[in-house]
Structures are given as structure tokens and as C-alpha cells.
Amino acid sequence: MEDTPAVQINHLIKEFASPFRKSKVKAVDDVSLKIMPGEVYGLIGPNGSGKSTTMKALLGLLAPTSGSCYVFGKNSLKTDSRQEIGFLPENPYFYKHLSGEETLKFYARLCGLRGKLLKTRIDEMLEMVSLEDARKRRIGGYSKGMLQRIGLAQALIHEPRLVILDEPTAGVDPVGSRQIRDLIVSLKKRGVTVFLCSHLLEQVQEVCDHVGIIFKGKLVKEGSLEDLISIEDQTEIVVRNASDRTLARIRAVIADSENAEFLHMGKPRTTLERLFLEEARLSDAAGNKKGDKDA
Amino acid sequence: MQQEIRKETKMRKNGIFSPSRILVIASHTFTQLVRMKVFYFLAVFAMLMLVASYFEMPWSRTTEDSAEQELIILKSTAMGAMAMFSVLFAIAATALLIPKDLEDRTLYTILSKPVPRFDYLLGKLIGVLLLVGSSLLLMDILLSFILHSRTDALITAEMERGAARGWQQEYLDLRKEEISQQGLTWDLQAGIGAIFFKAMIMASIALLISTFSSSTLFTIVIAVVIYFIGHFTADARNYWLQNQGAGVSTQVKLLSQGASLIFPDFQLYNIIDAAIEGKKIAANIFQRLALLTFFYTGIYSVLAWFTFRKKEF
Numbered sequence: 001m002e003d004t005p006a007v008q009i010n011h012l013i014k015e016f017a018s019p020f021r022k023s024k025v026k027a028v029d030d031v032s033l034k035i036m037p038g039e040v041y042g043l044i045g046p047n048g049s050g051k052s053t054t055m056k057a058l059l060g061l062l063a064p065t066s067g068s069c070y071v072f073g074k075n076s077l078k079t080d081s082r083q084e085i086g087f088l089p090e091n092p093y094f095y096k097h098l099s100g101e102e103t104l105k106f107y108a109r110l111c112g113l114r115g116k117l118l119k120t121r122i123d124e125m126l127e128m129v130s131l132e133d134a135r136k137r138r139i140g141g142y143s144k145g146m147l148q149r150i151g152l153a154q155a156l157i158h159e160p161r162l163v164i165l166d167e168p169t170a171g172v173d174p175v176g177s178r179q180i181r182d183l184i185v186s187l188k189k190r191g192v193t194v195f196l197c198s199h200l201l202e203q204v205q206e207v208c209d210h211v212g213i214i215f216k217g218k219l220v221k222e223g224s225l226e227d228l229i230s231i232e233d234q235t236e237i238v239v240r241n242a243s244d245r246t247l248a249r250i251r252a253v254i255a256d257s258e259n260a261e262f263l264h265m266g267k268p269r270t271t272l273e274r275l276f277l278e279e280a281r282l283s284d285a286a287g288n289k290k291g292d293k294d295a
Numbered sequence: 296m297q298q299e300i301r302k303e304t305k306m307r308k309n310g311i312f313s314p315s316r317i318l319v320i321a322s323h324t325f326t327q328l329v330r331m332k333v334f335y336f337l338a339v340f341a342m343l344m345l346v347a348s349y350f351e352m353p354w355s356r357t358t359e360d361s362a363e364q365e366l367i368i369l370k371s372t373a374m375g376a377m378a379m380f381s382v383l384f385a386i387a388a389t390a391l392l393i394p395k396d397l398e399d400r401t402l403y404t405i406l407s408k409p410v411p412r413f414d415y416l417l418g419k420l421i422g423v424l425l426l427v428g429s430s431l432l433l434m435d436i437l438l439s440f441i442l443h444s445r446t447d448a449l450i451t452a453e454m455e456r457g458a459a460r461g462w463q464q465e466y467l468d469l470r471k472e473e474i475s476q477q478g479l480t481w482d483l484q485a486g487i488g489a490i491f492f493k494a495m496i497m498a499s500i501a502l503l504i505s506t507f508s509s510s511t512l513f514t515i516v517i518a519v520v521i522y523f524i525g526h527f528t529a530d531a532r533n534y535w536l537q538n539q540g541a542g543v544s545t546q547v548k549l550l551s552q553g554a555s556l557i558f559p560d561f562q563l564y565n566i567i568d569a570a571i572e573g574k575k576i577a578a579n580i581f582q583r584l585a586l587l588t589f590f591y592t593g594i595y596s597v598l599a600w601f602t603f604r605k606k607e608f
Contacts, residue, residue, distance in 0.1 A: 059407045061608045079411045087407035093399040095323075097330040109319045110408045154404060164407075 004073045006162050006193035007035040007058065012067035014053050027053040029217035030067070035210065037072075037161065040184065040194040042208035042225075044201060050217040051197040052090065055166055058195070059087055071162060083111075086155035090167040092147060096140035100131050100150050103139055104157055111158035125153040130179070145176030152183060162193045169203060181207055205229070238268060316410060317418045324422020325429075328388055346441075362449040362470075363573070366477035369445060370571045373438045374486060378567065380434075381427050381494035382522060388423045389501035390514035402608060413600045420502050420596060427494045435487050439479050446478030477573040485581045486570020492588035493564050497522055499595035500559075506603040525561035528554070559591050 012031045015024035028050040035041045043051050056062040058069045060076045074081035094103050104122045113121060126132050129149035134142065142150065148168065155163055165184070169177040184207045187194055198204050204211060211228055213221040221228065239246075247265065254262045396402040405415060450471055457467045501518040508514045532551050563584065566576050 056608065059403075061403060061406060063605065063607065079409050082407055083409045085407060087404065089400050089403045089407075091400070092404065094401055094404070095327060095399075097327055106319065106323055107404070107408060110316060110405065110410055112316075112409075151404075158408075 004037075005034045005070070006037045006039070006072055007033070007041070007195055008070040008073075009033050009054065009058065010068045010070075012054065012057055012069060013065045014050075014057060014062060015065045026217050028057070031214065031217070031219045032067075033212055033219060033222060035193060035195060037193050038188070038191045039210050040188050040196065040208045041210045041212065042196045042198060042204035043212045043214055044198060044204050045214035046199060049214045051199075051214055052166055053217075054214070055087075055164055055195070055197055058164065059085065083158075084161045086158070086160035086163045088148075088151045088155045088163075088165045088168055090170055092151035094139045094147070094150065094154070096138060099136050099138055100126065100142070100146075101135040103150060104153055107154040108157045113158060121157060121159075125157055128156075128183070129153045145172045148172050148176065148180065152180065156187075160192070162195065163187060164195045164197075166197045167200075168196065168198070169200060177203070234263070312417075313411070313414055316414050317421060320405075320410075320415060320418020321421035321425060324392065324419050325425045327392075328422065328426045362453050362474045363477045365449065366442065366446060366474070367571060367573065369442060370438075370477070370483065373434070373441075374490065374567060374571055377431060377434050377438075377487065378490045378493070381431055381490055382497050384427045384430060385423060385494040385498035386501045386515055386518045386522070388426065389420065389498045390505050390508075390511045390518065392419050392423070393502075393505045394508075394511050394514075397608065406608070412604050412606075416502060416506070416599055416603055417596065420498060420592075423498050424495055427498065428491060431487060431491055431494075435484070438487075442483075443479045446474060450474050480573070482574065482576045483570050485576045486567045488581065489564045489567045489570075489584060492584060493561060495588055496559050496591045496595070499592040499599070503595045503599040503602070506599045506606065521558060522561070524558045528558045529560045529562045563587065 010032055012028050013026065014028040015026050018025045031050070031054055033041075033043075043054065045051050053062065057064050058071065058076050060078070060082065063077060069076035071081040072084050074084075095106075098106065101122060104125055105118065108118050108121060126135050129152055131146060131149055131153070134146060139147070139150065148171075152165075152168065155165075168180050168184075172180065181203060184194055184196070188207070188209075194207075196204065196208060205225065209225055210223065211221075211225050212219050237250075239250075242250075251262055251265070254260050393402075396405070406412065453470050453474060454467060457470060462470075497518060500521055501514055504514045504517050505511075508517070532554070535551070566580060566584065569576055
């Protein structure tokens with residue numbers, strides 16, 4: 001594995017002048033973090049906690065008041081550092097007068113892609129985000145989910161090694177949201193480093209292997225997801241088709257054990273999101289079946 | 296594929312100035328402006344003015360040199376419209392583009408790619424100038440066509456009138472030459488070139504203001520004010536220096552010359568009036584004007600980059 005961190009933020013402080021106060025507002029307060037290549041890192045925190053400011057500093061859109069940011073060893077204030085970055089901003093709006101295909105072409109050409117490679121790459125990206133049918137349609141007519149997906153395609157058009165996603169599923173319906181999460185998972189499999197900012201904790205938990213919690217500009221907790229969320233002194237057992245007798249025996253065994261204490265037993269629950277996705281899938285399949293019969 | 300892309304993109308150095316990247320931004324800006332229908336409307340309006348001036352002409356035939364007067368009125372109307380539209384295009388389009396990119400957050404997606412800020416600014420400026428240049432070219436073609444056909448028609452009419460009055464051939468030739476001088480000439484094209492130069496300077500001024508201004512309206516108002524001041528700076532400076540007499544220090548003289556950098560001297564572009572009046576314009580004057588224009592545009596573009604390079608979003 002590569003030794004150079006994909007992202008290295010050293011004691012980042014960012015202050016903004018406040019028009020009505022003498023003192024400056026500290027949006028990011030001494031944040032340091034390191035993301036190794038191939039990791040999916042989630043920065044979570046409430047609105048206004050400094051997530052987007054940290055990302056902007058990493059993208060060179062903001063200059064740190066003090067501290068530094070590096071992308072694959074290159075200072076984020078240098079243009080070259082952005083050769084390796086793909087960025088999807090929160091609620092992205094693209095040029096409404098361009099079609100999906102023209103949008104990707106514009107961003108690809110900015111990254112230096114030309115000729116046959118450019119064309120192939122655009123086709124691949126449109127296929128990846130399932131927008132082949134809308135490739136000639138103007139962006140102005142795209143839905144929120146489609147905008148988010150074309151945003152993701154433009155972020156990945158030049159095959160970056162680091163992808164920065166700011167609230168990638170904000171305002172997207174559950175199906176679109178699932179597609180975006182699947183894409184993040186596929187990026188992870190391909191070894192792409194993902195830096196994700198979100199306040200939707202469940203999503204972060206699903207895709208990230210490292211998490212940082214930022215609150216009022218300070219990184220209050222950081223580490224691998226497993227380490228952070230596992231409760232060390234408890235064990236979960238999930239059993240299928242167990243009879244009442246079996247369950248009673250399990251409880252009896254625990255009761256007989258030294259130090260062990262029985263805490264809870266019940267049926268595990270699915271999430272409302274999983275239920276929705278399953279129902280949507282079944283309805284879709286039933287619709288297709290009916291269509292085939294009619295044909 | 297991955298390696299191929301890496302090779303393709305990494306081979307390109309991200310220096311401060313990349314002609315291919317500037318061209319991408321410029322061509323996109325041009326497309327963006329063309330697809331804003333307001334520009335079509337203005338182009339149609341300009342054409343209507345040209346056609347209107349064509350239809351007005353028969354009523355102005357009152358004096359001996361009425362043929363020339365007709366052509367001067369036609370040129371004056373057309374070039375006045377061209378000057379007005381090119382400056383308005385240049386200021387409004389430039390003032391609109393950067394704040395719009397920022398408001399729509401498209402600027403984030405562009406600057407998060409390996410795009411130096413100077414390339415972005417220059418691309419936007421060139422895109423606007425491409426549009427202004429194309430619009431002027433279209434208007435020029437239309438004017439040239441009308442002017443050529445009107446000149447031919449007026450010469451024919453004048454020759455018939457002269458023949459009926461029994462004018463000598465020498466006088467007929469002189470009249471033909473006089474009328475032709477007010478028709479389609481290279482001097483006229485130089486005048487139209489000067490209109491483009493003025494628009495070029497105004498676009499770069501609007502670009503500079505928009506890098507620190509927080510509103511499009513502010514940018515447009517300040518740019519228009521500078522445009523008007525630019526027509527009086529030379530007179531004001533000369534008047535002031537004359538009033539001060541011999542007691543003007545070198546520092547004050549330098550200061551007044553410095554002021555002429557902030558407010559460009561648009562009186563130097565008076566060859567537009569000379570072109571309308573059918574006067575000869577020397578090639579070296581046009582060349583010097585072109586150099587001056589590139590100097591002004593360069594200065595304003597570099598200043599725009601200075602304010603934009605550290606701007607935070």
C-alpha cells in the first residue's frame with residue numbers, strides 16, 4: 001500500500017471576519033487528520049460545524065488561517081494537487097444550458113482529456129450513473145437526483161485517486177440515495193480514497209471505515225468505525241427459527257454463567273429505508289412482469 | 296483505461312497559463328452567452344436600426360452633397376448602434392458571468408479541477424470577446440452589404456443626374472470618387488476595429504471590478520461610469536495641467552499619468568468618428584491603437600488576477 005497519505009490536514013485553523021464583531025469567528029479549530037489511500041473517511045457533524053470549510057481548505061478554495069492541507073503529498077493551495085481530486089459539492093448546480101453529455105465533456109476537457117479517450121470516458125460515466133437516456137437533455141430539466149448523479153460523474157471523469165463528497169445524498173430520494181451509496185462502495189473496491197461529509201449518520205455508518213466527528217470546528221473524536229461504535233463488554237447473538245424452549249435454555253445458560261448478565265432479547269428490525277427499497281423493487285418487478293404479459 | 300487516463304492527464308503540466316484549458320473555458324463562455332436569448336434580441340435590434348436608417352435616407356436629400364450625407368447618416372447610425380451594443384455586451388456579460396458561477400456553485404466544480412485561476416479569468420474574458428467580436432462581425436457584414444449597395448445606387452443616380460445636367464466627365468469622376476470615399480472602405484473597417492478595441496478594454500475593466508464586487512449591478516454601474524470618465528480624462532488632465540502652469544512637479548505629472556491607467560483615454564479612439572466622416576486613417580495609427588488596447592487589457596487582466604487569486608469561496 002502507498003505510504004503517502006491521500007489526505008493530510010495538519011492543525012488546520014480557519015477564521016472568518018465577522019461584520020458585527022471585533023473578534024473573528026473560528027469555523028475550524030485546530031483540526032488534524034490523516035486519510036490513507038483506499039480508505040473511506042466520513043466527517044460527520046451538525047450544520048455549521050466546519051465540515052464544508054475543512055473540505056474547501058482541502059480543495060484550495062479557502063486558504064487556512066494557520067495549518068496546512070496536503071493531497072497525496074502536494075499542498076492543497078497548489079493547482080497540481082487538484083489533478084488527483086474529484087469533488088461533488090453539496091446541492092450542485094451545473095450550467096443549465098448544457099446537456100449531460102456536454103457537461104461531462106466540459107469538465108473532462110478541463111482535466112486534459114481529449115479525443116477517443118474523452119468520448120469513451122463520457123460514455124462510461126453516463127452508464128455508471130444511469131443517465132444514458134438523459135445524455136442529450138439539458139441539465140436545466142434534470143431532477144435533484146439526476147443532478148447529484150451527473151455531479152458524481154463529473155467528479156469521477158478524470159479517474160481521480162481522491163473523491164471528496166459534500167452531502168452527496170442531500171435531497172435525493174431513497175432509491176437515488178442507495179445508488180450513490182453503491183457507487184461509493186464500488187469506488188472503495190477499486191481503491192479510490194473517499195472523503196465524505198455528511199450529517200446523515202446511518203449512511204456514513206454504512207459506507208465508511210474511518211470516521212471523524214467535528215463539533216463547533218473541533219475534531220472531537222476520530223478513529224475506525226468498528227472501534228468507535230462497538231460496545232466492548234456486550235455480545236450480540238442473532239438466531240433464526242429458535243423455539244421458545246431453545247431461547248429459554250439460552251437464557252438459563254447465561255443466568256448460570258459467572259459475570260454474564262442477560263440484557264435484552266427480541267426480534268431484530270429492518271430499517272424503514274430497507275423496507276421502502278424492497279417494496280419499490282417488488283413493485284418494479286411486478287410492473288415489468290405485467291408489461292411482459294401484455295406484450 | 297485507468298492508466299491511460301492517468302498518463303493523459305498527468306502529462307499536462309498545470310502551469311499558470313494553458314492555452315488549451317483557456318480555450319475550453321472561452322468556448323464554453325461563448326456557448327453560454329449565445330444560449331442566453333437576450334443576445335439574440337440585441338442582435339435583432341441592431342439589425343432593425345440598420346434597416347431603419349436605410350429607409351430614412353430618401354427624406355434627407357436636400358443639398359448638393361446629399362449622397363455623401365446619406366451615407367454618413369447610415370454609417371453614423373450603424374456604428375453608433377455597434378458601439379453601444381458592443382460596450383453593453385462587454386460590460387453586462389462580463390459582470391454577469393463570475394457572480395453567476397459563484398451563485399450557482401459551478402465555480403467550485405471548476406476550481407476544484409486542475410484549473411489555475413488566471414486561466415479561468417482569461418477564458419471568461421476571451422469568451423466574452425469572442426461573442427462581442429462575432430456580433431460586431433455580423434453587424435459589419437450587414438452594414439457593408441447595405442453600404443455597398445447604397446453607394447452603388449447613389450453613384451448611379453448621381454451619374455444620371457449629372458448626365459441630365461450636362462456635367463463634364465471630369466466632374467462626374469470627381470463626384471463618383473467623393474461618394475465612394477463615403478462608402479465601403481478599409482478606413483471604415485478600421486473604425487469598426489476601434490469599436491471592438493473599446494469593448495475589449497471595457498470587458499477587462501468589468502472583469503477586474505467583478506473580482507471584488509459583490510453584485511452584478513455594482514460592477515455594471517462602476518464600469519459605465521469609468522467608460523464615461525474615459526471620454527473626458529484627457530481633456531480634464533490637460534486643462535488641469537495648463538491651469539497649474541509651470542509649477543507642476545514631476546510627481547504630480549506622474550500621478551496624472553497614473554490616473555490615465557485607471558481611466559483609459561477613450562479620446563484616442565476617435566478614429567471611429569473619422570471613419571464615419573470618410574476620412575483616411577493611417578495604418579500606423581490603427582496599429583498603435585491596437586497596441587494600446589492590448590496594453591490596457593493586459594493591465595486590467597493582471598490586476599483582476601491579483602484580486603482573484605487569493606479570493607476565498
